[in-house]
Amino acid sequence: MILNFNRSDFLIKKILKVKDIKKILKKNFINFKDLDNFEINDISSLYILRENSIIFIEYYDDYLKIENSKIIIITNNEKIFNSSEKNTFLVSDISDAYNCIVNNLFAHDDHQIYNDNFELINGSYISKQSNIHSSVSIGKNCIIGRGVQIKSDSIIKNNVVIKNSIIGSNVIICDNSTIGSTGFGFDFNKRGANYLNPQIGIVFIDNNCHIGSNCTIDRAKIDITYIGKNCMLDNLIHIAHNVEISDNACIAAQTGISGSVKIGKNVTIGGQSGFAGHINIGDNVVIAAKSGVTKNLIDNSVVAGFPAIDIKNWKRNIIRERKNGYK
Amino acid sequence: MILNFNRSDFLIKKILKVKDIKKILKKNFINFKDLDNFEINDISSLYILRENSIIFIEYYDDYLKIENSKIIIITNNEKIFNSSEKNTFLVSDISDAYNCIVNNLFAHDDHQIYNDNFELINGSYISKQSNIHSSVSIGKNCIIGRGVQIKSDSIIKNNVVIKNSIIGSNVIICDNSTIGSTGFGFDFNKRGANYLNPQIGIVFIDNNCHIGSNCTIDRAKIDITYIGKNCMLDNLIHIAHNVEISDNACIAAQTGISGSVKIGKNVTIGGQSGFAGHINIGDNVVIAAKSGVTKNLIDNSVVAGFPAIDIKNWKRNIIRERKNGYK
Amino acid sequence: MILNFNRSDFLIKKILKVKDIKKILKKNFINFKDLDNFEINDISSLYILRENSIIFIEYYDDYLKIENSKIIIITNNEKIFNSSEKNTFLVSDISDAYNCIVNNLFAHDDHQIYNDNFELINGSYISKQSNIHSSVSIGKNCIIGRGVQIKSDSIIKNNVVIKNSIIGSNVIICDNSTIGSTGFGFDFNKRGANYLNPQIGIVFIDNNCHIGSNCTIDRAKIDITYIGKNCMLDNLIHIAHNVEISDNACIAAQTGISGSVKIGKNVTIGGQSGFAGHINIGDNVVIAAKSGVTKNLIDNSVVAGFPAIDIKNWKRNIIRERKNGYK
Numbered sequence: 005m006i007l008n009f010n011r012s013d014f015l016i017k018k019i020l021k022v023k024d025i026k027k028i029l030k031k032n033f034i035n036f037k038d039l040d041n042f043e044i045n046d047i048s049s050l051y052i053l054r055e056n057s058i059i060f061i062e063y064y065d066d067y068l069k070i071e072n073s074k075i076i077i078i079t080n081n082e083k084i085f086n087s088s089e090k091n092t093f094l095v096s097d098i099s100d101a102y103n104c105i106v107n108n109l110f111a112h113d114d115h116q117i118y119n120d121n122f123e124l125i126n127g128s129y130i131s132k133q134s135n136i137h138s139s140v141s142i143g144k145n146c147i148i149g150r151g152v153q154i155k156s157d158s159i160i161k162n163n164v165v166i167k168n169s170i171i172g173s174n175v176i177i178c179d180n181s182t183i184g185s186t187g188f189g190f191d192f193n194k195r196g197a198n199y200l201n202p203q204i205g206i207v208f209i210d211n212n213c214h215i216g217s218n219c220t221i222d223r224a225k226i227d228i229t230y231i232g233k234n235c236m237l238d239n240l241i242h243i244a245h246n247v248e249i250s251d252n253a254c255i256a257a258q259t260g261i262s263g264s265v266k267i268g269k270n271v272t273i274g275g276q277s278g279f280a281g282h283i284n285i286g287d288n289v290v291i292a293a294k295s296g297v298t299k300n301l302i303d304n305s306v307v308a309g310f311p312a313i314d315i316k317n318w319k320r321n322i323i324r325e326r327k328n329g330y331k
Numbered sequence: 332m333i334l335n336f337n338r339s340d341f342l343i344k345k346i347l348k349v350k351d352i353k354k355i356l357k358k359n360f361i362n363f364k365d366l367d368n369f370e371i372n373d374i375s376s377l378y379i380l381r382e383n384s385i386i387f388i389e390y391y392d393d394y395l396k397i398e399n400s401k402i403i404i405i406t407n408n409e410k411i412f413n414s415s416e417k418n419t420f421l422v423s424d425i426s427d428a429y430n431c432i433v434n435n436l437f438a439h440d441d442h443q444i445y446n447d448n449f450e451l452i453n454g455s456y457i458s459k460q461s462n463i464h465s466s467v468s469i470g471k472n473c474i475i476g477r478g479v480q481i482k483s484d485s486i487i488k489n490n491v492v493i494k495n496s497i498i499g500s501n502v503i504i505c506d507n508s509t510i511g512s513t514g515f516g517f518d519f520n521k522r523g524a525n526y527l528n529p530q531i532g533i534v535f536i537d538n539n540c541h542i543g544s545n546c547t548i549d550r551a552k553i554d555i556t557y558i559g560k561n562c563m564l565d566n567l568i569h570i571a572h573n574v575e576i577s578d579n580a581c582i583a584a585q586t587g588i589s590g591s592v593k594i595g596k597n598v599t600i601g602g603q604s605g606f607a608g609h610i611n612i613g614d615n616v617v618i619a620a621k622s623g624v625t626k627n628l629i630d631n632s633v634v635a636g637f638p639a640i641d642i643k644n645w646k647r648n649i650i651r652e653r654k655n656g657y658k
Numbered sequence: 659m660i661l662n663f664n665r666s667d668f669l670i671k672k673i674l675k676v677k678d679i680k681k682i683l684k685k686n687f688i689n690f691k692d693l694d695n696f697e698i699n700d701i702s703s704l705y706i707l708r709e710n711s712i713i714f715i716e717y718y719d720d721y722l723k724i725e726n727s728k729i730i731i732i733t734n735n736e737k738i739f740n741s742s743e744k745n746t747f748l749v750s751d752i753s754d755a756y757n758c759i760v761n762n763l764f765a766h767d768d769h770q771i772y773n774d775n776f777e778l779i780n781g782s783y784i785s786k787q788s789n790i791h792s793s794v795s796i797g798k799n800c801i802i803g804r805g806v807q808i809k810s811d812s813i814i815k816n817n818v819v820i821k822n823s824i825i826g827s828n829v830i831i832c833d834n835s836t837i838g839s840t841g842f843g844f845d846f847n848k849r850g851a852n853y854l855n856p857q858i859g860i861v862f863i864d865n866n867c868h869i870g871s872n873c874t875i876d877r878a879k880i881d882i883t884y885i886g887k888n889c890m891l892d893n894l895i896h897i898a899h900n901v902e903i904s905d906n907a908c909i910a911a912q913t914g915i916s917g918s919v920k921i922g923k924n925v926t927i928g929g930q931s932g933f934a935g936h937i938n939i940g941d942n943v944v945i946a947a948k949s950g951v952t953k954n955l956i957d958n959s960v961v962a963g964f965p966a967i968d969i970k971n972w973k974r975n976i977i978r979e980r981k982n983g984y985k
Contacts, residue, residue, distance in 0.1 A: 042691050043769040046528070047939045053828055061954045076383055093837075098421065113815065114813065114830055114868075116795055116813070118809045122781070122798065124781070127449070127451070127456060129781060129798045129799070129816075141443055144449065144474050145456070145472050145474065145490070145799050145817065146458045146819065147797065147798050147799065147816040147833075159440070159441065159443070161440065161492070162456075162474040162492045163472065163474065163490055163492055163507075163509075163799070163817055163834070165815070165817055165834060165871075167543065173918050174523075174524055174525060175524060176441055176513075176524045176527075178509070178512050178513060179474075179492040179509040179512050180490070180507055180508075180509045180545070180547075180817075180834055180872070181872075182491060182817075182832070182833040182834045182871040182872055185701045185815070185833050185870070185871045185893075186669070186830075186832060186870070186871075188866075188870065188890070188892040188893075188910065188911070190868075191889060192908065192926070195888045195889070195890050195907075195908055196828075196866035196867070196868070196887065196888030196889075196890070196906070197829060197867060197868040197888075198828060198888075199829055200800075200830075200868060202583060212523035212525050213523070214441075214513075214517075214524040214527060216512075216515065216547070217492075217509040217512045217513075217514070217547040217549075218507070218508075218545055218546075218547050218567075218834070218872055218894075220834075220870070220871040220872050220893040220894055220911075222871075222893070227370070233523065234522045234523030234525075235522070235523075236515070236517060236522050236523070236524075236526075238507075238515040238569075238571075239547040239549070239569050240511075240547055240567060240569050240587070240872075240894060242547075242892075242894050242911040242912055242929075244892075244911065252522045253522075254519065254522055256515065257515070257547075257569040257571065257587050258569055258587045258588075258912065259588075260894070260911050260912045260929050260930055262910075262911075262929065264787075265368045272519070273426075275569075275587050275589065275605055276587055276603070276605045276623075278912075278929055278948055280947070284554065285802070289687045290354075291485050293605055293607070293623065294605055294637055296930075296947065296948045309950055311976065313980075321979060322638065322964050324982075325648060326640075328651075392837075416713050436706075454776070454778070454783060468770055469781045470801065471776065471801050472783070472801065472817070486767070486770070488767065488819070488839070489783075489801040489819045490799065490801065490817055490819055490834075490836075501850075501851055501852060502851060503768055503840075503851045503854075505836070505839045505840060506801075506819040506821075506836040506839050507817070507819060507835075507836045507872070508836055539850035539851050539852050541844075541850070541851040541854060542848070543839070543840070543842065543874070544819075544836040544839045544840075544874040544876075545834070545836055545872055545873075545874050545894075555756060560850065561849045561850030561851075561852075562849070562850075563842070563844060563849050563850070563851075565842040565896075565897050565898075566836075566842075566874040566876070567872075567874055567894060567896050567914070569709050577851070579849045580849075581846065581849055583813075583842065583916075584874075584896040584898065584916075585844070585896055585912065585914045585932075599846070600830075602896075602916065602932055603913050603914055603930070603932045603950075614929075616908065620932055620934070620950065621932055621950045621964055649965065652975060653967075655978075
């Protein structure tokens with residue numbers, strides 16, 4: 005997936021220069037080698053490098069190649085710091101550095117509810133900074149936030165909140181769902197709303213998806229939470245930040261997909277299933293209801309149980325247990 | 332349960348005649364023997380036969396008796412087609428035929444958001460085509476759609492969406508719940524909002540029910556999703572399309588009941604339980620929390636676990652496992 | 659936790675005297691010994707005794723010490739009745755007595771939607787009887803009910819319902835959540851909205867909490883459902899009535915916590931976990947995803963599975979099962 009978006013569509017950017025970074029990171033700051041007046045425009049991840057941006061790197065990766073020389077790296081890893089030829093800050097607490105810089109660079113809706121320039125149109129609040137195709141139907145009591153794009157022939161039902169999102173063509177989003185709200189991102193050792201890692205990414209729901217009622221799909225931390233073409237989501241489903249679901253997924257009710265999980269094409273997932281974070285699920289995988297998937301799954305896997313295993317073995321184990329025990 | 336409803340209360344009907352069906356099914360059409368100008372009024376299921384309607388039959392059933400000669404049968408099953416004396420169409424893809432005909436016969440809210448003739452009354456959007464008893468209390472930011480009936484002394488709290496539903500007397504529906512939205516119905520081999528099987532049934536919540544917050548109860552595909560008298564539903568519960576729950580059920584939070592499950596009287600269901608689709612649960616059944624019920628349960632069963640078994644045996648198996656293993 | 663609140667901020671109180679109680683309990687009434695015109699002001703629990711109140715006691719407790727002589731005790735337990743020197747009623751059905759008295763003493767929102775004196779301010783309905791600090795940000799389509807307090811710098815996003823609640827400083831509540839609605843309280847033998855045990859307590863969310871989207875946190879029956887400082891709740895979480903969660907909890911998505919569970923400090927809970935009611939969880943406990951916690955857990959426990967056991971043993975059992983069986 006090589007999707008991109010213009011972050012300034014969604015967030016109100018403040019002006020920040022390298023000399024401001026120096027002030028913000030006062031405690032943490034150790035070294036830097038760049039022009040004080042160089043203007044910081046954005047935050048990058050390793051997946052989407054943006055010009056004049058900052059990237060936060062915690063762990064060393066041999067394959068790390070950051071080619072844009074104007075990217076400033078902030079790290080708590082001395083190895084990266086020493087070996088780098090880039091403009092680099094070494095900090096002691098990278099989570100804190102991220103929070104400070106992002107909160108200074110952007111206004112976001114866990115910091116303050118900024119003025120979205122809403123207009124009340126036909127019973128819903130639509131931001132003047134949104135971009136909604138004239139063929140889109142929107143029900144009552146919806147919120148369509150700053151920067152949101154909704155393409156042709158999509159239907160947004162009632163009481164739906166859509167922020168920080170791009171919605172494709174012919175998408176249906178049912179009542180009381182929340183798209184593009186804050187992901188569950190924070191430092192486990194510093195809990196509380198004060199210490200939230202600001203989430204500044206978006207949700208991209210591709211063409212022809214159907215999203216059920218009372219679902220939550222969280223915006224990515226920096227990049228994109230992605231729902232592929234033709235995906236079918238039932239009700240009360242949770243999709244965490246940075247999840248990527250490929251085309252044609254069918255996901256039954258009350259399933260929860262943890263942060264950064266990647267799911268292949270044509271996957272079918274039974275109700276009330278859950279996924280550990282950061283795992284990869286292959287194409288054509290079938291996951292039975294109530295599964296707890298804890299590991300990567302190769303293409304065409306069919307699994308059940310918790311921890312999820314091949315469904316044939318899961319069934320055999322149940323038969324064996326009942327033979328030995330009580331049924 | 333012999334409940335019925337007038338579909339045209341809820342949906343805007345278009346005019347469709349047999350000759351139109353011929354055009355719609357052009358590709359699929361094989362044979363028919365009826366007057367071209369015969370007017371199609373509705374869709375039937377095997378449970379509720381309606382006059383001048385179409386019924387879609389996929390599987391053969393020896394007991395099949397369709398007595399109203401004005402019902403047109405559409406099937407992809409040659410056996411039914413050949414043996415029938417009724418007005419019958421044989422199609423190659425029954426899911427596609429259903430979608431085409433229903434989308435031509437009715438406007439529904441996964442196709443376009445039609446004008447419900449809403450009035451903003453005391454902070455909620457109430458359709459002029461709804462029928463709400465004067466003793467009903469409705470909170471703020473609710474949507475009460477076309478055709479909805481709400482009987483005496485019921486309380487609808489805030490931000491509740493009710494569409495395609497009949498609500499009895501003395502019912503309470505708590506905040507942020509969605510009643511009567513689209514069920515999860517589609518052909519597994521054709522995914523995407525474009526291929527949704529239109530859901531044109533309703534939800535019937537009988538007298539004296541209490542529905543918690545942030546629940547979803549989906550309308551039936553053709554007939555009625557039914558919640559019996561005196562049922563108590565906790566929060567974040569999902570009731571899929573065509574579920575039928577008899578009187579006096581008590582269902583704890585985050586339980587999900589899959590499509591077409593039938594539940595007897597006086598049933599108690601613990602939180603986070605799930606049910607396979609199309610199963611039957613007897614009267615007075617007790618289901619422990621976190622159960623996954625995969626099979627029919629006879630009256631007075633008490634079960635736990637996944638797959639759910641008799642709770643005594645479930646407990647014995649746990650004791651045995653711990654004796655043999657680690658506890 | 660020694661928190662208290664003034665119930666009359668939240669509920670509209672009617673005037674009730676002992677002689678009225680006599681009439682209300684006509685059927686149940688057996689004995690009493692107090693002034694007919696003594697005015698009843700409130701309902702007490704054993705945890706918060708209130709002046710001129712009624713307390714309902716079902717089970718005998720040796721440590722029971724009710725020192726305020728003006729509290730009237732209603733019980734169905736003859737032992738308490740006989741041994742008591744307090745003003746005591748003996749009733750045959752304590753659930754029914756509770757319902758009758760509370761429904762006569764207070765107007766509550768499962769009985770009728772009373773006039774909350776809402777003002778539509780910037781797209782949300784805010785009760786004139788609420789108390790919201792000027793620094794609080796509130797999104798669109800929210801409901802802030804009678805008596806609700808929200809302290810400085812908190813952010814309430816969109817389509818949020820807050821009733822019967824005190825919200826601390828610097829709290830964030832995300833979209834489509836329901837705070838302070840009715841708990842799941844009723845007599846299992848008398849089901850239906852008519853027989854609901856009225857819930858007249860509140861929710862207290864302490865400073866610096868983050869509550870995700872589409873969560874439900876139910877008001878206590880009589881006292882306080884409490885969420886401690888710095889707690890982080892993900893999306894689609896259910897917190898039942900009378901739950902008390904101490905500071906710094908981190909709770910992942912789709913977890914459900916049953917009524918009256920008490921949770922210690924610094925607890926971490928994986929997604930889709932569930933808890934039996936009325937259990938106590940110690941400090942620093944870690945609960946893996948999809949756990950079903952059925953018993954008290956001591957400080958520093960790390961558990962997994964259902965029923966949840968020490969995570970090391972849970973893993974060993976899985977390895978053993980796979981060694982013996984199929985993996």
